[in-house]
Amino acid sequence: MKKKLVIVGGGFAGVRLIRALGRAASRLEITLVDRREEAVFLPLLPDVVAGKVSLDRLLFGLEDFCGRRGVEFINSAAAGLTDPHTLLLSAGRLLPFDFLVLAAGAEPNFHGNRPAREIALTLAGKADAERLQKRLEEVLSRGPGHTFLVVGGGYTGAETASALVYAGRRADRSGTAPFTVRILELAPEILGNLPEGIAVPARREVKRLGIEVTLSARIGEVGDDRIEVDGEDIRDCTLIWSAGMKAVDLAGELDFPRDKQGRLKVNDDLTLPGAGHIFALGDTACFTAGDRPLRMAVQFSWAEGSKTARNIRRILKGKRPRPYRPFDYGYLIPCASGRAWGIILGIRVSGRLGSFFHYFMCLFRTLSWRNRFLLVLELAGLKRVRGR
Numbered sequence: 044m045k046k047k048l049v050i051v052g053g054g055f056a057g058v059r060l061i062r063a064l065g066r067a068a069s070r071l072e073i074t075l076v077d078r079r080e081e082a083v084f085l086p087l088l089p090d091v092v093a094g095k096v097s098l099d100r101l102l103f104g105l106e107d108f109c110g111r112r113g114v115e116f117i118n119s120a121a122a123g124l125t126d127p128h129t130l131l132l133s134a135g136r137l138l139p140f141d142f143l144v145l146a147a148g149a150e151p152n153f154h155g156n157r158p159a160r161e162i163a164l165t166l167a168g169k170a171d172a173e174r175l176q177k178r179l180e181e182v183l184s185r186g187p188g189h190t191f192l193v194v195g196g197g198y199t200g201a202e203t204a205s206a207l208v209y210a211g212r213r214a215d216r217s218g219t220a221p222f223t224v225r226i227l228e229l230a231p232e233i234l235g236n237l238p239e240g241i242a243v244p245a246r247r248e249v250k251r252l253g254i255e256v257t258l259s260a261r262i263g264e265v266g267d268d269r270i271e272v273d274g275e276d277i278r279d280c281t282l283i284w285s286a287g288m289k290a291v292d293l294a295g296e297l298d299f300p301r302d303k304q305g306r307l308k309v310n311d312d313l314t315l316p317g318a319g320h321i322f323a324l325g326d327t328a329c330f331t332a333g334d335r336p337l338r339m340a341v342q343f344s345w346a347e348g349s350k351t352a353r354n355i356r357r358i359l360k361g362k363r364p365r366p367y368r369p370f371d372y373g374y375l376i377p378c379a380s381g382r383a384w385g386i387i388l389g390i391r392v393s394g395r396l397g398s399f400f401h402y403f404m405c406l407f408r409t410l411s412w413r414n415r416f417l418l419v420l421e422l423a424g425l426k427r428v429r430g431r
């Protein structure tokens with residue numbers, strides 16, 4: 044009898060795991076469950092907003108991918124566990140498993156602000172990018188006066204704000220965005236968790252792009268077309284929430300320890316405490332290396348998918364799983380102006396070279412050859428970007 048492997052989430056970690064299983068896949072009955080039909084290449088979403096690449100280039104069809112590999116694909120949301128060996132899907136269906144891999148990613152963290160959750164736009168998926176593109180079109184068709192308020196001055200907030208400016212400048216013949224872009228940051232500085240050598244030039248770029256920054260900002264009442272910030276009533280505005288991510292709700296439905304971002308705490312082999320047959324990977328997992336939890340990043344999701352494939356192969360051979368030893372290649376803070384700042388293999392990189400590394404990483408991690416090829420053409424300006 045083949046062992047049943049159920050994977051929740053066909054993002055970086057889930058897809059990598061299926062690919063890395065290789066021939067061991069034929070000794071398993073594998074089911075991939077995802078609430079979406081496509082995996083989305085999230086790091087390039089700001090480039091879609093900026094009009095640099097088409098949204099289609101970021102999508103990777105899961106049904107086709109699974110079909111080619113003899114994996115069953117179920118397009119549904121996982122809702123929880125009914126017992127240690129049965130997954131409950133949102134439509135009520137029960138899926139028994141021998142091994143379960145939770146790789147369901149993360150979602151925007153509204154920190155309990157319900158009005159903002161109802162009104163704000165986010166940038167964490169395909170539908171989000173479509174909504175933001177639509178709003179941009181509406182705003183551009185109306186003329187000046189609108190304000191985009193980006194809540195959160197972390198790297199995604201700064202990147203999103205720069206993408207909006209870039210989109211506005213492109214659309215307007217004068218080369219200036221016909222709307223205001225403003226970052227609202229609760230802390231006394233934007234990009235405050237980065238080393239000064241990276242944060243300072245990145246902040247300078249934000250300023251150079253004409254993005255207004257309000258520090259120590261307190262958001263008050265949130266209405267349909269108005270937002271109160273530090274007592275100031277801002278009208279004709281769009282709220283874009285970029286104030287951090289947390290593990291998806293599914294993680295909260297499970298009776299296992301979590302960190303403050305709601306991520307499931309994992310053992311050194313990425314299994315859950317007391318459940319050696321359940322793995323958590325990528326943004327859903329909190330893996331502590333030394334005394335610090337790993338940040339949410341593609342490279343770790345990818346590596347954890349590979350490691351778990353190797354460990355499942357070992358378990359099938361009657362061997363013990365081996366611990367995951369993360370290697371950090373570094374990080375980059377990209378800006379739509381074609382500059383990026385960060386650290387690669389311990390060396391500080393900046394400006395155009397940083398941007399080159401960012402796109403190189405994106406192309407390297409892109410899930411299909413077709414998308415990779417078309418992305419190169421679009422980024423090089425050799426192919427028209429759809430929807431621009």
Ligand SMILES: Cc1cc2nc3c(=O)[nH]c(=O)nc-3n(C[C@H](O)[C@H](O)[C@H](O)COP(=O)(O)OP(=O)(O)OC[C@H]3O[C@@H](n4cnc5c(N)ncnc54)[C@H](O)[C@@H]3O)c2cc1C
Pocket residue numbers: 051052053054055056057076077078079081082083084085086087088089119120121122146147148149166167168199291293324325326327339340341342344375
């Ligand atoms: C705008 C943006 C920019 C980013 N830029 C970078 C960057 O430059 N570099 C970098 O390293 N990282 C970046 N990240 C973070 C990076 O994208 C994530 O760390 C990575 O996608 C996590 O991979 P994953 O496999 O854990 O989850 P994901 O790739 O998010 O995949 C999770 C999958 O699970 C599915 N799912 C969710 N809930 C359920 C459920 N209940 N049932 C079934 N399926 C479910 C989702 O539909 C999705 O397909 C960025 C993220 C965002 C949002």
